[in-house]
Amino acid sequence: MHHRIRPIRSAAVALSTVALGAGVLAAPPASADPTPALRAAKAAAPATDSTPSTIAAQWIAGELTNGLLVGKFGADLGLTIDTGMALSTVADQGATVTAINDALEPRIAEYIGDGKKEAYAGATAKAAAFARTAKKNPTSYGGRNLIAELEARTADATTTTGTPPVSTPNPLAGRISDTSEFGDFANVVGQSYAVRALALANSAEAGAARDFLLKQQCTSGYFRLDFDKAASVSQSCTEGVAGSEAAPDATALAVINLVESGDKTPAVQAALAKAGGWLVARQRGSGAIRSAGEGASINTNTTALGGYALGLLKNRDAALKAALWVRKNQPVDKYKCRTALTKDTGAVAYRKDRATDAKTTGIPADARDEWRRATSQAILGLQFAPASKDRLQIVAAKREARAGDSVQFSVFGLAPSESACLQVKGDFVRVKGKKSGDKIVRKLELPAGNQRRVALVKTSDDEARTSLRVRN
Structure with a gap:
């Protein structure tokens, strides 16, 4: 069985370079190189389709202004970092990652504080x-x-008090915390990044940070979002207690960062297995994963993060299902099927209703931030979108027909959930690839005129055609 191989278009880099502006790409570009964990996960998965993550990357690269994502209140450095990390998983986005870094590094104090x-x-x-x-x-x-600054913000294993000094075990060992006049907002998501960063730096504090992160996992397998108050005796997730509610996004990020930390200890492997099982149990038959907390909803952010985490855990079926659901929320309405969203091809909607509305209005200016956030996370989940079974082709049920007839056309080679436009002069229909990858059958009405007409099926980056004789 042949899988259609999609070339990664050079337009991706061209788009990024133009959008970022002159002078940004002075440094040699970083390579957009999947991590060993992602390479291993994709090697264990069925053949994947690079198209959805590629066009999502192209779109969000075009949203950058001099290497940064700029919102209503100025440069959003956190979202820019999320975008850079997502783009690093996409081929030919190394120049964009470098441009993001070159813009971010001189301004890093704005994000992390003065230290x-x-x-x-x-x-x-x-x-x-x-x-x-x-x-x-x-x-x-x-x-x-x-x-070094992160180590300084990570609680030591022991505390020393009294005269003469006496060292005692620190119940906060490994916990990260902020120094700020605004309060301490450190949480489990930041803790998971701390584990990753400290482990990869071979820090002496990595083990304690990891152990504290594992305490934030409840017995069902999920991770909560917030720590207990520093004065609390427990410091562990306790299921059913206020403050220990399930947090799907925090769970997914804990999995992703633990996997990327490279920690193979039995405690980490057991925690990953439990978290993966919890995410699978939360996933719906459609592939979607519902968020939690106030305003909980089924959305592409939570689904993409959860799907990516499950992909890294080599749960092929769950990652594939999540990717299919996310791809359904990536409108590709081009050619005769064009809508107000065509100029934003590749962007991923946070929810289906957002895409439906934007087909008429385009992406509203005040909603652009939401689309950027959804797309930056979607790039990750889309890494596990399955490829098509065959090459793209279209077959007409007849070789000859009369003008005005509705003729049946069969389309082969659409990847599951892939959007396409089936068209002939005067008529068109939008189609999506089946989960099974089987052929799609639709009818088009033939135009007037005694001549040979071409029927086409077009995806975001491919097309196939056939022709038939039309007689009045």
Whole structure:
């Protein structure tokens, strides 16, 4: 059985370079190189289709302004980092990752604090993880030693009190915390990035950070989002207790960062197995994963993160299902099927209703941030979108027909959930690939005129055609 191989278009890099502006790409580009964990996961999966993640990457690269995503309140450095880490998994996006890094590194203090009066542990951890992703040294990033600063924000294993000094075990050992006049907002997501950054730096504090993260996993397998108060005796997730509610996004990110940390200890492997089982149990038959907390919904962010985590755990079926659901929310309405969203081909909607509305209005200016956030996470989940069974082709049921007849056409080679436009002069219909990958059958009405007409099926990056004689 042959799988259609999609070439990665050089337009991806061209688009990124133009959008980022002159002078940004002074440094040699980082390679957009999947991590060993992602390479191993994809090797264990069925053949995947690079198209949905590629066109999503192209779209969000075009949203960058001089290497940064800029919102209503200025540059959004956190979302920019998320985008850079997602783009690092997509072929031919190395130049964009480098451009993001070159824009971010000089401004890193705006994100992580000055390191003295203001020092944000979770942001420092995520920045350190991104620095490594961008092939930079996190110990000398923007003039800062992110690892040393993160270690300073990670609680030591013991505390020393009294005279003479006496050392006692620290119940907060490994926990990250902020120094800030605004309060301590460190949480489990930041802790998971800290585990990844410290482990990859071979820090002496990596083990304690990992152990504290594992305490945030409840017996059912999920991770909660927030820590207990520092004065609390427990410091562990306790199912059924306020503050220990399930957090699907935090669970997925804990899995992703634990896998990327490279920690193979039995405790980590057991935690990953439990978290993976919980995510699978939460996944619906459609492939979607519902978020939690206030405003909980079925959405592409939670589904893509959960699917990517399950993919890294080599749960092929669950990752595939999630990717199919996310791909359904990536409108590709081009050619005769074009809509107001055509100029934003590749963008992923947070929810289906957002895509439906935007087909008429386009993406509203005040909703663009939501589409960017959805797309940056979707790139990850789409890594496990399955490929088509065959090459793209279209076959007409007749070789000859009369003008005005509705003729049946069969389309082969659409990847599951892939959008396409089936068209002939005067008529068109939107189609999506079946989960099974089997042929799609639709009818088109033939135009007037005694001549040979061409019927086409077009995807975002491919097309096939056939012809038939039309007589009045």
